[in-house]
Amino acid sequence: MxxxxxxxxxxxxxxxxxxxxxxxxxxxxxxxxxxxxxxxxxxxxxxxxxxxxxxxxxxxxxxxxxxxxxxxxxxxxxxxxxxxxxxxxxxxxxxxxxxxxxxxxxxxxxxxxxxxxxxxxxxxxxxxxxxxxxxxxxxxxxxxxxxxxxxxxxxxxxxxxxxALSGTGPAFPALLMTALANQAMAAGIPADIAQLAAKSVVVNSSQLLVGHDAQQMIDALVAYRGVTAAALQVMIHGQFEEQIGEALQEGAAAARRGLQA
Known part of the structure; x- marks a missing residue:
């Protein structure tokens, strides 16, 4: 105290x-x-x-x-x-x-x-x-x-x-969860199942990262050459990380504009 x-x-x-x-x-x-x-x-x-x-x-x-x-x-x-x-x-x-x-x-x-x-x-x-x-x-x-x-x-x-990174709180995970659920529903999965599956990925499965290095986990999954690897490769080659970088830079720019206002 x-x-x-x-x-x-x-x-x-x-x-x-x-x-x-x-x-x-x-x-x-x-x-x-x-x-x-x-x-x-x-x-x-x-x-x-x-x-x-x-x-x-x-x-x-x-x-x-x-x-x-x-x-x-x-x-x-x-x-x-x-x-x-x-x-x-x-x-x-x-x-x-x-x-x-x-x-x-x-x-x-x-x-x-x-x-x-x-x-x-x-x-x-x-x-x-x-x-x-x-x-x-x-x-x-x-x-x-x-x-x-x-x-x-x-x-x-x-x-x-x-x-624009940690200050966004749950915004980025919420966007990912919504995108996963929407794409599953577009593939014909019932809405309740799609939402449960997306929530499991974003909220539950991500708890594994508490005790694992994220990059090592990605590398291991890509090396396994399975279903997850195929999905990850599409995101990696689709410049997913570059899009995240652009989003963060735009958010930071908005904060800096506030400094000058």
Whole structure:
């Protein structure tokens, strides 16, 4: 347990709320040291001990570390003064320099969790702008380990790229699962069977990757020259990886355009 006061602006939204629940469950900070902003001043998280405020300024004043968990387009209207505070931004496309300029924060961390925070399985890359104390870095790592795994990156641009990779959460697996099911149905497989088969591949069978190297698994299956190999070869020769690369670059470009907006 860390004796810091943590404030979450947007702390009862889907992302801020998921982090708040995890922080309480893991006992990262004393219960009374968690402050959430909420327009109504009421929320079930208050029943678990979190303090609710309706004023973001009051939250910042009472907090050592402030998480901003709002949509990027709402940032400009926050108008908070975080002098002497550490600000952790969960917003895509808002640069650390912009956050410093608008909030006067003494330290800024940009981080990009994904929707898997809800089940404690997010991967969260984070980046420290300028000098950030080692104790603060340890706190940030512990904070995001409450909702999964985390790693510090050394370039802010990496956060923008990873916004299009890990930040997408279940989007890519959902697209693959939908494509597999649709193609099976197009081949005449009943919809319920097609969906079960696709879900088994994407959700269940992929758990094998927890204990296996992905490239080694692909190489072994291709070398076996069976049904799976035939299917994989079509995807490989169809430039599947190149298409993924183009998708990630386009997503990263969208994040960078946000930085410049």
């Amino acid at each position: 860390v004796n810091k006061t943590l404030g979450i602006i947007g702390g009862t939204g889907w992302l801020g709320g998921a982090i708040a629940r995890a922080v309480l469950a893991k006992g990262l900070v004393p219960t009374a040291n968690l402050i959430l902003s909420n327009r109504s001043g009421s929320h079930p998280l208050a029943e678990q001990g979190a303090r609710l405020v309706t004023d973001n300024h009051a939250l910042v004043d009472r907090s050592d570390v402030v998480i901003i968990a709002v949509r990027p387009e709402h940032f400009a209207s926050l108008n908070i003064n975080a002098t002497g505070k550490t600000v952790i931004s969960l917003m895509a496309g808002i640069s650390a320099q912009t956050i410093v300029a608008q909030t006067s924060a003494s330290a800024v961390v940009r981080a990009m969790p994904n929707a898997a925070v809800e089940i404690g399985q997010s991967f969260t890359p984070w980046y420290c702008f300028a000098e950030v104390a080692a104790t603060t870095k340890r706190f940030v790592q512990s904070l995001f380990e409450c909702v999964g795994t985390a790693a510090e990156v050394q370039q802010e641009d990496f956060i923008d790229y990873l916004s």
